[in-house]
Amino acid sequence: EIVMTQSPGTVPASPGEGVTLSCSASQSISNKVAWYQQKPGQAPRLLIHGASTRATGIPVRFSGSGSGTEFTLTISSLQPEDFVVYYCQHYNMWPPWTFGQGTKVEVK
Amino acid sequence: QVQLQESGPGLVKPSQTLSLTCIVSGVSMSSGSYSWTWIRQQPGKGPEWIGYIRYSRDTYYNPSLDSRVTMSMDTSHNQFSVSLSSVTAADTAVYFCARTQSTGDNWFDPWGQGILVTVSS
Numbered sequence: 001e002i003v004m005t006q007s008p009g010t011v012p013a014s015p016g017e018g019v020t021l022s023c024s025a026s027q028s029i030s031n032k033v034a035w036y037q038q039k040p041g042q043a044p045r046l047l048i049h050g051a052s053t054r055a056t057g058i059p060v061r062f063s064g065s066g067s068g069t070e071f072t073l074t075i076s077s078l079q080p081e082d083f084v085v086y087y088c089q090h091y092n093m094w095p096p097w098t099f100g101q102g103t104k105v106e107v108k
Numbered sequence: 109q110v111q112l113q114e115s116g117p118g119l120v121k122p123s124q125t126l127s128l129t130c131i132v133s134g135v136s137m138s139s140g141s142y143s144w145t146w147i148r149q150q151p152g153k154g155p156e157w158i159g160y161i162r163y164s165r166d167t168y169y170n171p172s173l174d175s176r177v178t179m180s181m182d183t184s185h186n187q188f189s190v191s192l193s194s195v196t197a198a199d200t201a202v203y204f205c206a207r208t209q210s211t212g213d214n215w216f217d218p219w220g221q222g223i224l225v226t227v228s229s
Contacts, residue, residue: 001171032213034215034216036155036216042221042222043204043206043219043220043221043222044155044204044216044219045219046215046216046217046218049213049215049217050213055217087154087155089155089215089216091212091213091214091215094168095157095159095160095168095170095214096157096170096171096172097157097214098156098157099154099155099156099157100154101153101154102154
């Protein structure tokens with residue numbers, strides 16, 4: 001099973017600032033990574049797939065990069081609704097497909 | 109617009125079987141273009157993939173749950189289901205259904221709103 005490790009656990013930031021969230025895979029997974037945003041009481045929402053392709057309707061302030069074992073999600077200018085939790089997920093080869101433990105972006 | 113909606117009991121007794129159904133709207137499951145998956149999220153944790161079912165009825169389960177999970181599909185009613193047997197308190201979670209691709213690009217989109225299932229006597 002591939003383990004996805006997200007860091008940091010919490011990111012303090014201010015509205016308008018940019019942040020970068022990291023996700024590391026326990027083995028190489030090419031670009032088979034997706035990122036999700038989860039607001040309290042809601043289901044996760046797909047932001048990025050293929051490590052860097054924004055899903056339909058996702059604002060351009062969200063961008064993803066990386067390949068192999070290291071991946072990042074960057075939010076260029078935080079909006080009030082962005083202060084929530086983000087998860088990475090791998091979908092390389094065969095299942096099980098696993099998620100990271102999440103990074104919470106909180107108001108500084 | 110594709111939408112998924114979970115349904116089922118919110119409370120299950122220990123050792124019993126948890127059964128949930130996901131009704132799909134906005135796309136025909138008969139098209140064969142997608143696969144259908146279940147994911148759960150225990151309180152305060154990241155999501156956990158449970159398994160998925162293809163149009164062919166082939167199923168793939170998380171090895172950690174494999175011996176207790178069964179998935180099925182009813183294309184005539186555009187819905188799919190999951191059963192988890194011998195539940196314990198550790199199975200208390202929000203259960204989500206979601207769509208994934210049939211081509212191997214297995215990200216999940218969209219998701220249902222989720223249903224909280226509590227295992228307690």
